[in-house]
Amino acid sequence: xxxxxEHTFGxxxxxxxxxxxxxxxxxxxxxxxxxxxxxxxMAATPLQxxxxxxxxxxxxxxxxFTLQHELVHDKKNWQDQKLVLQAKLQELNALKAQxxxxxxxxxxxxxxxxxxxxxxxxxxxxxxxxxxEVLINAGSDAGISSGQALVAADGIIGQVIQTTPINxxxxxxxxxxxxxxVTNERTRENLIVIGTGNSQDLNxxxxxNNADLKAGDTLISSGIGGHYPPGYPVGKIxxxxxxxxxxxxxxxxxxxxxxxxxxxxxxFVNNNGGATA
Amino acid sequence: MTLQGWLVLVLSFIVSLLLMIAPTAPWxxxxxxxxxxxxxxxxxxxxxxxxxxFYAWFFGIILDLLxxxxxxxxxxxxxxxxxxxxxxxxxxxxxxxxxxxxxxFFLNLLYLGIVAITQLYSNQTILLSFWWPALTTALIWxxxxxxxxxxxxxxxxx
Numbered sequence: 001x002x003x004x005x006e007h008t009f010g011x012x013x014x015x016x017x018x019x020x021x022x023x024x025x026x027x028x029x030x031x032x033x034x035x036x037x038x039x040x041x042m043a044a045t046p047l048q049x050x051x052x053x054x055x056x057x058x059x060x061x062x063x064x065f066t067l068q069h070e071l072v073h074d075k076k077n078w079q080d081q082k083l084v085l086q087a088k089l090q091e092l093n094a095l096k097a098q099x100x101x102x103x104x105x106x107x108x109x110x111x112x113x114x115x116x117x118x119x120x121x122x123x124x125x126x127x128x129x130x131x132x133e134v135l136i137n138a139g140s141d142a143g144i145s146s147g148q149a150l151v152a153a154d155g156i157i158g159q160v161i162q163t164t165p166i167n168x169x170x171x172x173x174x175x176x177x178x179x180x181x182v183t184n185e186r187t188r189e190n191l192i193v194i195g196t197g198n199s200q201d202l203n204x205x206x207x208x209n210n211a212d213l214k215a216g217d218t219l220i221s222s223g224i225g226g227h228y229p230p231g232y233p234v235g236k237i238x239x240x241x242x243x244x245x246x247x248x249x250x251x252x253x254x255x256x257x258x259x260x261x262x263x264x265x266x267x268f269v270n271n272n273g274g275a276t277a
Numbered sequence: 278m279t280l281q282g283w284l285v286l287v288l289s290f291i292v293s294l295l296l297m298i299a300p301t302a303p304w305x306x307x308x309x310x311x312x313x314x315x316x317x318x319x320x321x322x323x324x325x326x327x328x329x330x331f332y333a334w335f336f337g338i339i340l341d342l343l344x345x346x347x348x349x350x351x352x353x354x355x356x357x358x359x360x361x362x363x364x365x366x367x368x369x370x371x372x373x374x375x376x377x378x379x380x381x382f383f384l385n386l387l388y389l390g391i392v393a394i395t396q397l398y399s400n401q402t403i404l405l406s407f408w409w410p411a412l413t414t415a416l417i418w419x420x421x422x423x424x425x426x427x428x429x430x431x432x433x434x435x
Binding site: 009012013016017019020021022023024025026027028032037040041043044047048050051052124125126127128129130131133162169176177197198199200259 | 291294295297298299300301302303306309329330331333334337338339342343344345346347348349350352353356357360363392395396398401402403404406407
């Protein structure tokens, strides 16, 4: 034990200060073993699970005591919804076939993407300052790796940035480090949406002055860059600030309420394009 | 110190860590206090021969793991803060309520400042709202102080 009673306060202070400094530099230069960091982080996981325990207990108790007539009512609702969705799916399949045909006529070399999903539960966390991160209850053991996108019912919510065997950390779109390539659904213009640290406000990265933007425009992911899958809603332009005649900040409301996330899907993309199909 | 006393000590730290990562409503999120600081300061003041710089470092490392920041970020900030506070804790306990809150405010600012420097070092933006917790953490000090003192007396922690 280095902390004997006879060691002075000053000695302990400087040792721990230097130790912290050394760890900081080692971690920043990626010298600190990622494996060690992963194990340490797994050791801290119980705290992260503990914080959502009250909420999840509430939900499971509420689910347990749901009245029978409510369940019957819900079931009927789901069945109706399923029918509607199945009908829509048929329409979608027809469109997909048509699209393929048109593409082959155009000799387009667009990669056909096959997507698979994995349902995960979200453990909300409060990050520091402009960091918006959540944990999900699946990790590298389930095949998840850094860079995979997460979608909820209403659109994209973020991207996996770190995994341990049992869970992964997801950076939400609202994180100030986040950026996602998007397409304006109305004009097909390519843009980039960045996080601001505010969970209800995203911005456009350097909007050009000749950009055709209107409040109410829907932005969908473009898939450029390959991190995020194409075609999912990202958000809607809510307000365009003007600086004189120039476009200043463009405010975007995220498609999904990033404060109320419970379940999400991790997207697995298989590029079965061209010869490998 | 009794087993119960140790339990209170450890539990108070765990609860403060849990509060720090508890998801909150967006409007609360910007002013959410740094719960660990007043808890750490109280125990340094009340049990100086037990709680000291090593506690600060240890919980700093745990905070780094929870926040997924560079390992050492919060450990560094907490070690510096605890170092300063240990030197002044004797005087601090004779301060009036308002003086204590003011002192806490400046200590919190210093803590956030150290964290901010290390975060800028890893290329993150620091928003203006980053500094709000310095104020709210100072304002919760009297309540944390009263609560922990209540338990310290009840379990006769020395």
